[in-house]
Amino acid sequence: MSLRRGPLLSPALWGLRGAGHWRALPVLATLVCRRPAGWLPWARCVCVGRGKEWRLPPGHDTGIQIYNSLTQRKDPLILPRPEAISWYSCGPTVYDHAHLGHACSYVRFDIIRRILTKVFGYNIVMVMGITDVDDKIIRRATEMDISPSALARLYEEDFKLDMATLKVLPPTVYMRVTDNIPHIISFIEGIISKGHAYSTMKGNVYFDLKSRGDKYGKLIGVVPEEGVESDDSDKRHASDFALWKAAKPQEIFWASPWGNGRPGWHIECSTISSLVFGSQLDIHTGGIDLAFPHHENEIAQCEVYHQCKQWGNYFLHSGHLHVKGKEKMSKSLKNYITIKDFLKKFSPDVFRMFCMLSNYRSAIDYSDDNMHEAKHHLIGIASFIDDANAYMKGQLVCDPIREDLLWERLTSTKIAIKAAFADDFDTHRAVDAIMDLIQHGNRQLKAVTKEANCPRSPAVYGAIVSYIESFLDTVGISLSSRQFISENRSSATLHSVVDELVQFRSKVRQYSLGAPEGTGTKRQQLLLEREPLLQACDSLRQNLAAYGINIKDRSNISTWELLEPGTEEQKTGK
Ligand SMILES: Nc1ncnc2c1ncn2[C@@H]1O[C@H](COP(=O)(O)OP(=O)(O)OP(=O)(O)O)[C@@H](O)[C@H]1O
Numbered sequence: 055m056s057l058r059r060g061p062l063l064s065p066a067l068w069g070l071r072g073a074g075h076w077r078a079l080p081v082l083a084t085l086v087c088r089r090p091a092g093w094l095p096w097a098r099c100v101c102v103g104r105g106k107e108w109r110l111p112p113g114h115d116t117g118i119q120i121y122n123s124l125t126q127r128k129d130p131l132i133l134p135r136p137e138a139i140s141w142y143s144c145g146p147t148v149y150d151h152a153h154l155g156h157a158c159s160y161v162r163f164d165i166i167r168r169i170l171t172k173v174f175g176y177n178i179v180m181v182m183g184i185t186d187v188d189d190k191i192i193r194r195a196t197e198m199d200i201s202p203s204a205l206a207r208l209y210e211e212d213f214k215l216d217m218a219t220l221k222v223l224p225p226t227v228y229m230r231v232t233d234n235i236p237h238i239i240s241f242i243e244g245i246i247s248k249g250h251a252y253s254t255m256k257g258n259v260y261f262d263l264k265s266r267g268d269k270y271g272k273l274i275g276v277v278p279e280e281g282v283e284s285d286d287s288d289k290r291h292a293s294d295f296a297l298w299k300a301a302k303p304q305e306i307f308w309a310s311p312w313g314n315g316r317p318g319w320h321i322e323c324s325t326i327s328s329l330v331f332g333s334q335l336d337i338h339t340g341g342i343d344l345a346f347p348h349h350e351n352e353i354a355q356c357e358v359y360h361q362c363k364q365w366g367n368y369f370l371h372s373g374h375l376h377v378k379g380k381e382k383m384s385k386s387l388k389n390y391i392t393i394k395d396f397l398k399k400f401s402p403d404v405f406r407m408f409c410m411l412s413n414y415r416s417a418i419d420y421s422d423d424n425m426h427e428a429k430h431h432l433i434g435i436a437s438f439i440d441d442a443n444a445y446m447k448g449q450l451v452c453d454p455i456r457e458d459l460l461w462e463r464l465t466s467t468k469i470a471i472k473a474a475f476a477d478d479f480d481t482h483r484a485v486d487a488i489m490d491l492i493q494h495g496n497r498q499l500k501a502v503t504k505e506a507n508c509p510r511s512p513a514v515y516g517a518i519v520s521y522i523e524s525f526l527d528t529v530g531i532s533l534s535s536r537q538f539i540s541e542n543r544s545s546a547t548l549h550s551v552v553d554e555l556v557q558f559r560s561k562v563r564q565y566s567l568g569a570p571e572g573t574g575t576k577r578q579q580l581l582l583e584r585e586p587l588l589q590a591c592d593s594l595r596q597n598l599a600a601y602g603i604n605i606k607d608r609s610n611i612s613t614w615e616l617l618e619p620g621t622e623e624q625k626t627g628k
């Protein structure tokens with residue numbers, strides 16, 4: 055960034071600059087530009103007003119309002135080609151296991167993608183760039199004493215597996231940086247030939263930010279001014295950013311017209327996106343930390359390369375997953391939970407519902423309580439579906455249903471949900487509408503009738519269940535396995551449940567085996583009456599063996615143990 059260093063600029067903030075922490079600054083810059091001029095004591099910048107130059111693209115109006123970071127407001131989503139939406143998504147930097155923060159961004163955008171496809175019927179062509187060479191990858195590979203490419207492949211596969219487990223649809227194509235080096239080099243050459251970049255004696259290439267004038271800052275709303283650069287820098291201006299980095303000793307490199315080196319960070323996404331979509335992009339997505347400088351610089355690069363006024367039409371940024379209300383979950387803060395660890399406790403559907411319970415733009419807090427809240431929503435939905443199915447099959451009987459009210463409620467829910475989705479993909483409002491429908495459905499099912507042969511209304515319940523199931527399917531949630539109930543129940547809880555069950559059985563058995571009072575025929579009759587209880591105890595023992603629970607009866611005391619999977623007792627239930 056190029057905020058000019060003012061006299062009172064905090065050294066701590068300034069120090070973030072060189073360490074690649076510019077991603078922390080959009081929020082600060084946002085605050086800066088909302089304050090009256092001169093308010094900021096620590097830096098100077100010029101507010102140009104975001105979106106001043108944004109143009110509504112010509113084309114097909116989808117009827118969807120979409121929050122556009124370029125304008126900081128909801129804009130109508132207009133598509134130049136209604137047949138397909140071009141979407142570029144910044145992918146992961148693959149140097150370690152993905153954490154829940156990453157999952158949060160990709161799941162939220164996956165939900166939006168599914169809504170656009172399934173509710174509004176658009177074809178989406180999504181390209182995701184994989185950053186498989188950068189400082190963090192090189193550093194970690196050196197620590198692990200393996201090549202950067204081996205490390206990157208390992209974690210790229212790991213990322214894809216995690217995404218598949220979370221049911222995030224894969225992009226139409228993944229594109230790696232290292233597979234596209236010649237394209238990146240020719241993209242940089244294009245920028246140099248148009249007079250917006252320069253190479254240096256040291257073999258670096260920088261984007262000349264001054265050449266962009268006040269067109270820079272479309273996202274962040276700030277025009278850069280001069281900054282201060284360290285003495286050994288070969289940049290013309292402190293605000294210029296690297297397109298090509300000369301190789302340091304022992305570093306991985308590729309040959310280029312400027313010497314051996316590797317691409318800068320932002321140029322990879324501009325090149326990859328342009329390779330597939332050319333000079334026009336409908337939607338660009340990433341976490342909010344990517345808005346500046348990453349996306350801002352991507353815009354500068356693409357608009358000078360393509361010589362166009364507006365390369366990307368809509369920039370969508372997802373809010374961060376926070377921990378304890380304030381910190382972004384991140385590797386560097388060491389406050390992260392890997393996706394794999396999370397899935398030992400909760401199911402992918404719980405995480406998806408958690409994501410649905412907020413707008414994709416807002417920051418959300420990770421906590422077990424929030425996950426349980428999401429789980430309770432799923433349990434509520436599943437239990438309604440079970441009851442409605444039982445009612446349809448005639449297993450649950452209740453007073454006559456006010457069918458007309460339910461049909462009306464179903465119609466208004468469908469309308470409300472479509473409207474919520476069209477209003478910047480408001481998933482929270484959509485879930486509220488579903489829960490409201492369920493509440494109405496449940497209210498009538500609860501009234502158990504005393505009347506025999508009372509009139510029934512199974513069709514309306516069938517229609518509600520089928521709508522709810524298609525809603526869940528749209529957003530990528532599946533209740534069929536009820537995975538969210540069983541998988542996340544801790545083994546400690548299950549252990550206690552089996553304990554209780556075995557103790558209860560033991561008491562029933564003791565009673566049934568005990569000598570009944572009385573003599574003769576009366577005693578015989580009492581013994582006969584207890585027979586079914588003993589049979590029930592036996593069949594419970596056999597049935598539980600099939601689940602790997604071995605109940606051992608010694609005299610009138612019973613204990614239990616877990617059988618190894620696949621043992622003969624488990625298979626036969628003996
Ligand atoms: N805590 C978070 N909440 C939401 N999105 C996040 C979070 N952390 C990373 N992301 C998003 O995940 C995507 C991939 O990020 P990337 O691989 O660059 O990780 P990163 O931001 O460097 O993570 P870390 O800081 O943990 O290393 C980006 O769109 C980024 O904005």
Ligand SMILES: [Zn+2]
Pocket residue numbers: 143144145183323348
């Ligand atoms: Zn990117």
